[in-house]
Amino acid sequence: MDLQVVPQAVSSSLPPKECYIITKNTQITEGKMRMGASRLLLFLFYAMLTHLVKLAFAQRDPYVLHDCSNTGNVSSNSAYRKNVNTLLSSLSSNTQIDYGFYNFSAGENSDRVNAVALCRADLTPTDCQSCVNMSAYELLHLCPNQKGGIMWYMNCTVRYSNNSIFGVMQFEPVKQLYNTENVRGPNGTFVQVRETLLDRLRSEAAASASTLRKFATGNASSPYFDIYALLQCTPDLNQQECSDCLNQSIAEVPTCCGLAIGVRVLTPSCNLRYEAEPFYGSTLEAPPPSSSTLPSPAEGKASNSSQTIIIVMAAVVSMVLIFCICICIYLRMRKQRKKVERMDEIDSVESLQFDFSTIRVATDNFSDVNKLGEGGFGIVYKGKFPNGQKIAVKRLSRSSEQGDQEFKNEILLVARLEHRNLVRLLGFCFEGNERLLVYELMPNSSLDHFIFDPSKRLHLDWKIRYKIIIGIARGLQYLHEDSQLRIIHRDLKTSNVLLDEQMNPKISDFGMARLFTLDQTQANTRRIVGTYGYMAPEYAMHGHFSVKSDVFSYGVLVLEIVCGQKNDSFENGENTENLLSHAWKNWREGTALNLIDSTLRVGSMTEIMRCIHIGLLCVQENIAERPTMSSILLMLNSYSMALSIPSRPAFLMHSIVESDMSSNQSFQASQNEASMTDPYPR
CATH class of the missing domain: 1.10.510.10 (Transferase(Phosphotransferase) domain 1)
Known part of the structure; x- marks a missing residue:
């Protein structure tokens, strides 16, 4: 089963926002059902492998969201757009991103572009650069003509704008992701523990001593649930601006997401996330839980570990069995597929073959009046089919230095090629000693x-x-x-x-x-x-x-x-x-x-x-x-x-x-x- 992000309408009385619900989808598309047997098996193998891995290592962050600015459009060949392309293309190669935050500008006056990239604080420099690179690449395609745009891509955020965005707290646009499964246990206790944890982490992130990273992680527990949270601001904000941004994000949680066990609130200047299980890396040392939280029972932890081991073992065994089956079927069908491909190749070439009489009529029996030129391989004639199509016919001489191999070469190669800067082969004739190639006619000669x-x-x-x-x-x-x-x-x-x-x-x-x-x-x-x-x-x-x-x-x-x-x-x-x-x-x-x-x-x-x-x-x-x-x-x-x-x-x-x-x-x-x-x- 694949997880899917589905848009959910929000109250019209609120500012423009988008809320997303995580649902389950088990359908196989019609296109996949049309695939060949071997490809279908490989697809099923990949789908099962993906599902098993998701069961063993439940990652709830595979979603990509974006927003294109509605402040105005620019043409694709404008100086502003070229600056956008240059700036976003250079993000992943800049060493400043090693600490997870990048800001840079390009251009002057009305063509000036400002860009910001922020990675989740526990990412390694390599993972950060990879995430930013993918975000920037998709943002260029998703917002091709807009003056601004933002991409929340898995574990990083990339945004650009024609306005000044450095050191400016911006809360809109805001998007939320939440899990449809609600927490178990007393609702009041969950809300109280959640608010206490998020407020504590808000203060820690805003007051972070590091000028390069403004973030905080932590967890809280009760006999019924665990909460693991990460709050982060762009490091160009001061303490008050970071605190205000996170305060507004925390206020979004009860409005959009109720008692969901997993929530993300995404804004341009800050982000918030909490889950029922750990999701941030070991490079971050989570602060100890506050005294207001209750200890978690040891039995639950042991049970989770045992369940994970069982799922991993089942995944490994299933992977090996399915892989062996796919290899056997693939090897068996490979030889048959090659035969089919060869027959298709012969059929496609034969479909281009003209009768010699047809070409002779089109060129007026290869009249000298229709002669276009003569070279080392024969004479070229212009012609015209009954439907009015003009053609150029290359008639290879019997003493031509181009042999049968070169002739077949040109047919097989050119028949497969299709590009606006390559001459198009319309067909050929191979009859007796006659070898003819039929091309589209080029009215303006050669260079x-x-x-x-x-x-x-x-x-x-x-x-x-x-x-x-x-x-x-x-x-x-x-x-x-x-x-x-x-x-x-x-x-x-x-x-x-x-x-x-x-x-x-x-x-x-x-x-x-x-x-x-x-x-x-x-x-x-x-x-x-x-x-x-x-x-x-x-x-x-x-x-x-x-x-x-x-x-x-x-x-x-x-x-x-x-x-x-x-x-x-x-x-x-x-x-x-x-x-x-x-x-x-x-x-x-x-x-x-x-x-x-x-x-x-x-x-x-x-x-x-x-x-x-x-x-x-x-x-x-x-x-x-x-x-x-x-x-x-x-x-x-x-x-x-x-x-x-x-x-x-x-x-x-x-x-x-x-x-x-x-x-x-x-x-x-x-x-x-x-x-x-x-x-x-x-």
Whole structure:
């Protein structure tokens, strides 16, 4: 059985508050019933394990409550919201939190944000940081546009506001949690003992000698019940403010919760909790009970200990038995599931197969009028299906260097991928000697047709170029980290970046892509494929490739987009040099402005220089120093993120590659125009 928090209405005559009752729920949702047999068994095992642990160690604090301010909203891209994101994201990494309290501000004037985090006083620094981190993360998502918010997350509280909250006692909003089970024994005795204990702890917490922690714990007993309580204020309050906050919290108890055996009162500046059993850690020394309380009988304590031992033993035995059963069923079904998955994969690929006659009609029998381009792997034609859909058809030549394996590679990989920055495969045809790939048609050609053309380059202002840089990064991050597969493209270049109607980039051509397992970081190959000027040196010379190989290619792309020049044919006066060496030379001499395309008359100089910086970080000779694509996206989207100083790039020239090719390696390289032709119209 799972415990559930259910909202309970309160009197309309009181200030706005929320009261929650703890109830029991034994239903299994319809979604869980639809799971496969093995998953259902694992779920039942987990549910029983959780239930047994709850029985053995009754923790009544698994609830998360929050409140978003109604004082006004802000946009998600505003300076205020960026300050909120920065501030809350830095809470868990700040060492000030080691004593359980953190307060900090970010921004100026109307964009200033104040934040406070408070942990329960018995938490270790590690547990405190973990709790605050989770609270801040959920608060960012639950209050996405509000100017203020507060999260009571298990054993800690996180809040932020555009108002000053340091040293200010705030009682609203207030929330209560209570157990539906009432105390046993004389009601009058329970109320008297409870009030005496809470009032004593209020005085102790408010008058705490420690400036870092204002809290108090204690217990009281009678022949019928025990009470364990913890009261705490934020340490930025003075004695009177802490006492007033806790007084108001104590006054809430009889109003909301009656004779409940467990109660929590949560406010922004203080909190109160009492239970029938100990709940705070051993690091806190509870003060001795007052003389007004009565001793607890020894028989009850012994009985509780025996019951706990029995429950723990039953839990262990049940866990072992259920675990063994689940393992046996899982192993038995695993082989059958793999067969089903393989059949599903074949069916999904076959569902994309077109008849050769259909494609022949769509391209007007592969008419030269519909010819879009020709490369090392064949010819690309534009076409149109009877329903009006425009397509690009890649017809691989019989002498194409792309064999059956590369063809199947592209089908299996691209058919599984779905991202707005990846070209979409519509289908394929494999009939006789004909091998055809059918893609969505990209109306604006490929990036190289714009960026390297002196006249067309004028249409690429900085706003469009920056959008292309970010879009390519998102597509690569999806391939490397976010898709179900980990894919290394191995042939990323300007001609393999297509542009749609809105000039959004889409990565294409997966014939040379390699699939990695999720925990695999690099691989070797004796057949090196790719394009001069974009290949990472460790791949071109030794056949070592990884996600950092694609990062190198991405860095070359970024520098080409900013400079408007090809990497392998950059002209500098009378000398011809590699673009990377030219960029590195200007960066070291402090003349990086010389790298910017002269046609870029308008644009954010900060963004342009930051992109040059990121491009140089991507093409560093040391593989370990190159950033990952997720880090690159953070650099592009957050100007507050400091960038490291780039080290020497890898000046990879044709002669170096050719001289280092060993005789037992097969090297397949092409210039920009000699690789797989992309599906785009001229």
